[in-house]
Amino acid sequence: MTDSLAYAHDDAGAPPSRFPDYRSTVLRSPSLPLVRIPQTLTEVTGPAGCWDRLMGSALADLTTQHEGAPLGQRIIVTGHVLDEARRPVPHTVIEIWQANAAGRYIHGKDQWDAPLDPHFTGAGRVVTDGEGRYRFVTIRPGAYPWGNHRNAWRPAHIHLSLLGPAYATRLVTQLYFPDDPLIEIDPIANAVPMPYRDRLVCRFDIGITEPNWALGYRFDIVLKGRDATPLEEEA
Amino acid sequence: MSDLESRNPASRADNQDAALFGQTPSQTVGPFFHYGLPWKGGADLIGKSDMGARPELFPEDHYVLNLSSPTGTPTGEAIEIAGRVLDGAGEAVPDAMIEIWQANAAGRYASPDDARDEVAPDPHFVGFGRASTGEDGVYRFRTIRPGRVPGPGNSLQAPHIALSVFGRGVLKRLATRLYFSDGEGNDFDPVLGLVPEERRDTLIATRRADGSWWLDIILSGEGETVFFDL
Numbered sequence: 001m002t003d004s005l006a007y008a009h010d011d012a013g014a015p016p017s018r019f020p021d022y023r024s025t026v027l028r029s030p031s032l033p034l035v036r037i038p039q040t041l042t043e044v045t046g047p048a049g050c051w052d053r054l055m056g057s058a059l060a061d062l063t064t065q066h067e068g069a070p071l072g073q074r075i076i077v078t079g080h081v082l083d084e085a086r087r088p089v090p091h092t093v094i095e096i097w098q099a100n101a102a103g104r105y106i107h108g109k110d111q112w113d114a115p116l117d118p119h120f121t122g123a124g125r126v127v128t129d130g131e132g133r134y135r136f137v138t139i140r141p142g143a144y145p146w147g148n149h150r151n152a153w154r155p156a157h158i159h160l161s162l163l164g165p166a167y168a169t170r171l172v173t174q175l176y177f178p179d180d181p182l183i184e185i186d187p188i189a190n191a192v193p194m195p196y197r198d199r200l201v202c203r204f205d206i207g208i209t210e211p212n213w214a215l216g217y218r219f220d221i222v223l224k225g226r227d228a229t230p231l232e233e234e235a
Numbered sequence: 236m237s238d239l240e241s242r243n244p245a246s247r248a249d250n251q252d253a254a255l256f257g258q259t260p261s262q263t264v265g266p267f268f269h270y271g272l273p274w275k276g277g278a279d280l281i282g283k284s285d286m287g288a289r290p291e292l293f294p295e296d297h298y299v300l301n302l303s304s305p306t307g308t309p310t311g312e313a314i315e316i317a318g319r320v321l322d323g324a325g326e327a328v329p330d331a332m333i334e335i336w337q338a339n340a341a342g343r344y345a346s347p348d349d350a351r352d353e354v355a356p357d358p359h360f361v362g363f364g365r366a367s368t369g370e371d372g373v374y375r376f377r378t379i380r381p382g383r384v385p386g387p388g389n390s391l392q393a394p395h396i397a398l399s400v401f402g403r404g405v406l407k408r409l410a411t412r413l414y415f416s417d418g419e420g421n422d423f424d425p426v427l428g429l430v431p432e433e434r435r436d437t438l439i440a441t442r443r444a445d446g447s448w449w450l451d452i453i454l455s456g457e458g459e460t461v462f463f464d465l
Contacts, residue, residue: 009464013260015406022263024404027323028454034464037426041384042397042412043465045346046336047363054361056274056301065299079250084258097271107267108292109330121297123271159264161272163363166348167336167397168465170408174262178249191406192260199259201249206241219250221259 005226006039007168008084013196021187023148039168046166051093051127059124062096062138070120072101072139074214077175077202080132081162084225088132094221095125095161096136103142103156112144137214143182155182155189164223175219176201261407266330268401269293269367273332276303278366280335280378281313287366287376309360311340311379315447316396316413316440319372322404323455327372331402333452335364335376335413337395342382354382368402374452380415386425393420393427400452400462410463413450414439426463434461 017029037043047054063070081089099105099122102114106121120139128134141156157174164171176183178201183189189197199222208216248255264272270293278287283303290298316335320328338344343354345362362381366374378396386392393414400409414421416439421427427435437460440450453460 007465008258010407011258013257015260015262017406017409019406022404022406025406026404027326027456028328028402028404029406030409030459030462031323031455032459032461034462035430036464037429038387039465040386040392040426041344041349042336042338042392042395045344045348047345047361048347050345050361053304053306054277054301054363059299066296086256095272097268099267105267106270106293106297110267121270121299123299159262159268159271161264166346167399167410170334170399171259171261172264172401172408173259178247188262188406192262195248195255196257196260198248198252199250199255199257200262203246203249203251204244206243222257224258 007044007166008224008227013192013199015191019187019191022191043168044166046163046169048165049091055093055095055125058126060126060136062120062122062124062136065121066119068119070100070117070139074137075140076135076137076208076210076214076216077158077219078133078135078208078216079218079220081128081134081221081223082132083223087225088128089164089223090128090130090132092128092162092164093125094128094134096158097123098138098141098158099144101139101142103144114142114144140177148187153182155180155186160221162221162223169223171221171223173221174200177217178202178204263403263406264332264401266403268332270297270300273365273367274300274302276301278364278374278376279303280360280362280364280376281305281309282377284377287364289367289369305359307359309339309357309379313377314380315375315377316450317373317375317447318440318450318452320368320374320400320402320452321372321454328402328454329368329370329372331368331372331374331400331405333366333368333374334399335378336397337362337378337381338384340379340382342384344384383420390423390425391420393418393424398452400454405454409454410465411452411460412438412463413448415448416441430461437461
């Protein structure tokens with residue numbers, strides 16, 4: 001283990017676990033300080049090269065999972081998975097899930113009265129290529145109301161889940177869309193302080209957009225990188 | 236006017252802003268992750284079952300997740316680990332998701348970053364699993380009891396399983412560990428030793444009459460589980 005380096009801690013953009021404006025966090029976040037531990041072999045390792053076996057084969061196009069085409073605006077979401085030194089993270093799995101164009105999830109506990117789309121599930125997964133690139137085709141999800149407070153609405157978003165190279169790099173996050181006024185008043189997005197909240201807003205890109213077919217958005221995901229502190233010095 | 240085809244709107248403060256480059260901030264999984272993350276068999280690291288998934292929460296023709304596909308039986312002692320996820324009011328959390336990461340029976344991680352030659356990998360054991368909690372807040376995994384792995388310096392860690400906790404109301408992954416009440420080396424474990432003595436029990440699973448290992452995860456309040464800052 002002498003040549004292993006530890007992964008970085010949270011940077012300034014990380015949300016706190018407890019953010020009372022997002023009410024559910026109050027009873028579901030630690031009240032005591034986290035216990036700092038050194039990164040051992042457990043924390044700096046993670047599954048690799050087994051994604052098909054673990055997660056199944058890739059599902060990069062969420063618009064062709066059923067017999068017909070889903071309703072809504074077809075979009076392309078693409079970018080790189082990088083570490084903090086801007087090095088690509090190749091061959092790592094990204095899982096996504098989202099609501100349909102009306103803002104309704106294909107989930108029995110989503111009771112909002114917006115239409116379900118029989119042609120849209122809203123779940124996909126891909127593995128990044130050798131340069132850390134990924135690409136999904138989906139439809140733009142809608143905003144939807146939720147019960148946090150009266151007249152609470154979530155901005156349109158896509159959930160993303162990444163494992164990265166190690167237990168220490170695990171990340172679940174949400175992608176938001178440009179110029180959505182709901183981001184500014186959403187308690188979940190607001191748990192991330194400015195200016196770092198804007199890291200979660202994808203960019204429209206005419207270069208990704210395909211003529212007569214789909215709008216394109218770019219979104220890079222940056223995982224914790226290995227810093228200069230060897231594991232043993234942290235112990 | 237050929238540039239019309241490639242003209243982009245003015246750039247703004249967003250994901251692509253170089254001045255903002257840094258870790259992508261964490262967000263909650265929310266309550267509706269079940270059709271997107273926990274696949275059938277995700278919580279069964281040994282055999283072929285549906286453990287881990289909640290397919291009853293969405294229509295069957297919208298199940299697009301994986302099915303477990305074991306390649307063979309891993310070596311070692313088969314165990315079941317389970318427990319309740321509870322909130323700060325003592326209520327069960329029915330929309331949590333637990334992931335595990337662990338070494339095989341010999342104490343080797345199935346990871347390129349565990350390159351030790353002297354400990355054998357197990358071709359049939361990945362060591363990663365995912366389980367959603369049920370309506371009763373219970374998570375459950377079938378796995379292999381892990382061997383010991385090295386700790387800092389020349390230390391050896393007691394057998395343990397790394398846990399990640401996600402859920403509605405959980406803005407960032409909560410990291411903790413499961414140890415075994417009869418685990419060799421618990422008294423000298425380099426990580427347990429950093430935990431205040433009166434809180435160590437929150438990380439130590441106990442054996443039930445049916446042979447399963449039980450560990451409740453208490454997110455907040457009395458008996459709160461120790462969570463780590465890695």
